[in-house]
Amino acid sequence: MDEKKIKLEAKNVNFYYDDFHALKGINMQIEQNSVVAFIGPSGCGKSTFLRLFNRMNDLIDGTHLTGECLLDGRDIYDKRVHVDELRKNVGMVFQKPNPFPKTIFENVAYGLRVNGVKDEKYIKQRVEESLQSAALWEEVKDKLKKSAFELSGGQQQRLCIARAMAISPSVLLMDEPASALDPISTAKIEELIHELKKDYTIVIVTHNMQQAARVSDKTGFFLLGELIEYDQTKKIFLNPEKESTQNYITGRFG
Amino acid sequence: MKRFLEKLVEGILMISGSLTSVAILLIIIFLFKEGIGLFNSPEVEKGYVLSVSQANPVNSLSPLEVKDIFDGEITNWKQVGGTDEEIMIFRFDDIFNYYPEEEMGENYEFLPDKLSSVVQEHATIIAFLPEKYLSVSFQGKLLDKKNISPLDFFFGKEWFPTSAPVAQYGVLPLILGTLWVSLGAILIALPFGLAVAIYLAEIADVRMRKVLKPVIELLAGIPSVVYGFFGLVVIVPFLQSLFRLPVGETALAGSVVLAIMALPTIITVAEDAIRTTPRIMKEASLGLGANHWQTIYRVILPYARSGILAAVVLGIGRAIGETMAVLMVTGNAAIIPATLLEPVRTIPATIAAELGEAPAGGAHYQSLFMLGCVLFVITLVLSVAVEIISGKRSSRGV
Ligand SMILES: Nc1ncnc2c1ncn2[C@@H]1O[C@H](COP(=O)(O)OP(=O)(O)OP(=O)(O)O)[C@@H](O)[C@H]1O
Ligand SMILES: [Mg+2]
Numbered sequence A: 001m002d003e004k005k006i007k008l009e010a011k012n013v014n015f016y017y018d019d020f021h022a023l024k025g026i027n028m029q030i031e032q033n034s035v036v037a038f039i040g041p042s043g044c045g046k047s048t049f050l051r052l053f054n055r056m057n058d059l060i061d062g063t064h065l066t067g068e069c070l071l072d073g074r075d076i077y078d079k080r081v082h083v084d085e086l087r088k089n090v091g092m093v094f095q096k097p098n099p100f101p102k103t104i105f106e107n108v109a110y111g112l113r114v115n116g117v118k119d120e121k122y123i124k125q126r127v128e129e130s131l132q133s134a135a136l137w138e139e140v141k142d143k144l145k146k147s148a149f150e151l152s153g154g155q156q157q158r159l160c161i162a163r164a165m166a167i168s169p170s171v172l173l174m175d176e177p178a179s180a181l182d183p184i185s186t187a188k189i190e191e192l193i194h195e196l197k198k199d200y201t202i203v204i205v206t207h208n209m210q211q212a213a214r215v216s217d218k219t220g221f222f223l224l225g226e227l228i229e230y231d232q233t234k235k236i237f238l239n240p241e242k243e244s245t246q247n248y249i250t251g252r253f254g
Numbered sequence B: 001m002k003r004f005l006e007k008l009v010e011g012i013l014m015i016s017g018s019l020t021s022v023a024i025l026l027i028i029i030f031l032f033k034e035g036i037g038l039f040n041s042p043e044v045e046k047g048y049v050l051s052v053s054q055a056n057p058v059n060s061l062s063p064l065e066v067k068d069i070f071d072g073e074i075t076n077w078k079q080v081g082g083t084d085e086e087i088m089i090f091r092f093d094d095i096f097n098y099y100p101e102e103e104m105g106e107n108y109e110f111l112p113d114k115l116s117s118v119v120q121e122h123a124t125i126i127a128f129l130p131e132k133y134l135s136v137s138f139q140g141k142l143l144d145k146k147n148i149s150p151l152d153f154f155f156g157k158e159w160f161p162t163s164a165p166v167a168q169y170g171v172l173p174l175i176l177g178t179l180w181v182s183l184g185a186i187l188i189a190l191p192f193g194l195a196v197a198i199y200l201a202e203i204a205d206v207r208m209r210k211v212l213k214p215v216i217e218l219l220a221g222i223p224s225v226v227y228g229f230f231g232l233v234v235i236v237p238f239l240q241s242l243f244r245l246p247v248g249e250t251a252l253a254g255s256v257v258l259a260i261m262a263l264p265t266i267i268t269v270a271e272d273a274i275r276t277t278p279r280i281m282k283e284a285s286l287g288l289g290a291n292h293w294q295t296i297y298r299v300i301l302p303y304a305r306s307g308i309l310a311a312v313v314l315g316i317g318r319a320i321g322e323t324m325a326v327l328m329v330t331g332n333a334a335i336i337p338a339t340l341l342e343p344v345r346t347i348p349a350t351i352a353a354e355l356g357e358a359p360a361g362g363a364h365y366q367s368l369f370m371l372g373c374v375l376f377v378i379t380l381v382l383s384v385a386v387e388i389i390s391g392k393r394s395s396r397g398v
Helices: A046-052 A083-089 A104-114 A120-133 A153-165 A183-196 A209-215 A233-238 A243-249 B002-040 B063-070 B092-098 B111-121 B150-155 B172-203 B206-221 B224-243 B251-275 B279-287 B292-303 B305-321 B324-329 B347-354 B363-396
Strands: A006-017 A020-031 A035-039 A063-071 A090-093 A171-175 A201-205 A218-223 A226-232 B048-052 B088-091 B125-130
Touching: A006 A046, A006 A201, A020 A046, A020 A201, A020 A218, A020 A226, A035 A046, A035 A209, A046 A171, A046 A201, A083 A090, A090 A153, A090 B279, A104 A120, A104 A153, A104 B292, A120 A153, A120 A183, A153 A171, A153 A183, A153 B279, A183 A201, A183 A209, A209 A233, A218 A233, A218 A243, A226 A233, A226 A243, A233 A243, B002 B150, B002 B363, B088 B092, B092 B111, B092 B125, B111 B125, B172 B206, B172 B251, B172 B292, B172 B305, B172 B347, B172 B363, B206 B251, B224 B251, B224 B324, B251 B305, B251 B324, B279 B292, B292 B305, B305 B347, B305 B363, B324 B347, B347 B363
Parallel strands: A035 A201, A035 A218, A090 A171, A171 A201, B088 B125
Antiparallel strands: A006 A020, A006 A063, A218 A226, B048 B125
């Protein structure tokens, strides 16, 4: 029995922005400690789907969801679920680096502080660990008291990853984390994803086919709010079932 | 043709821009020119002199000393650096107590001599006399003629601009009155204003906002006399009974009225500032498991800090300059208040109340312009300070 544990699952998910039907009947299972990539043309609903798993879409007025989103087999939209608790467990890295206008140290410590951690020694230790696993420690260890805005875009994005990891979530959602970065920073982040796989379940949205092929175990192809194909990454890129998938990855549209 | 029109519009815009600047500059120059004139005016009323006996060692007196002498609060020369003798006050019309009117001559031609001898004969006299009745051979000693000094103006504690022989132009009570009332107003308005701004920007749903916003904007449009009425009829009696005061017209009443008046400004500007917090900042915070309140005070408020500061300054600006409502509810006593529960008088209220009765070009008139300058400088300092603070913040991002 080498069937892996299912970490995230979507069951017949439909999602609406007011009247606009953004996600149409999506079913997906994501295994624990795997990396899953979402690809698809702009506006097909990748971000919308990703943001369902930490309930970020709750912030938008007039949205509506049917179907089920499960984390460890439990419905995260159940009334008994505390959104804050859920988000502690499901970290998110956004497309644009969005550090707080605070010091580098306080950025990483933020999640701990809002979750009531008072032990400064522990906070210091977690900040260092997180910055280390985000491969940023060496670059910032001498300027932790400096504003996060003084970092480069790539460093800021790694800071945001460190910030997300500081509270030890089990899932990391990444929405085009490398889209604004140069090739070197991108390579660093991809390397990081490989590392993080040991401890996290990672879902990453990307427009970069090579990136999806390099980092992910499984890939999902979205088109106009539907999940067209979801399979092993190798299979998707070498021998997809659907013609539209084939067309997309070979760059014939989108 | 099109290019010509563009040029024309550009020209008109430029001209109106520079005209506005020039107008503002002219107003400021005018204000200061009139105001500075105060320090070239003599302390003693124009056309009059103060004189003592030749034997008296005292050569000059400060405005406050003169006032206290004529008010009977200083009664001995010892108190002002002279010998230990009682002061004898002599006003011009007192001359008829010494010499009957018949002796003055047909056209009062002997009056100067009589005045001279009165001053000569009384060693402890201080006489307040019209300059035109001084004879060439006047036997008294004239006290030093000084101009009104800036020191007495800015640090003087007495504001009696119409008292004779020497008017008192100490603006400290007025400056302090203004600051007290404004500070009180901000202390009241800031927490309320900020709370409402947070509510409107972050918590209220769309329907609630649609009702509240216009109401608050309406509040900004009410004329200040109406606020004054409200203060006089509602707040003043309320404070009076609440604190069991002899009079309800106090600095606090002014603060409360001003706070209500400043609220719409503070709310609107602060709400805008809060709204400018980028959504990705909020999402970053919520995404880390922070709840809504933590996000508000840890991310949104710090982010909106300079905007909130601007709101406060605009609020204070309104409070400091506000005239009518304050005039109506603060009791207008030009004394330095020990607590907010005493009557005070603010700079604008003083200007408004006294300008009508001050003879144009006189020292009193000039002192009111100088008060205007003081007010101008206070607001200038405030806005520059804010500019510096908010500029620093936004460039450092911390
Ligand atoms: N806040 C919103 N309100 C209304 N419609 C929205 C909102 N956000 C997204 N949409 C719509 O939902 C659809 C899916 O958007 P989504 O952001 O999920 O696309 P995406 O696949 O992430 O695109 P991209 O690759 O450009 O990021 C789009 O058609 C978009 O217009
Ligand atoms: Mg997207």
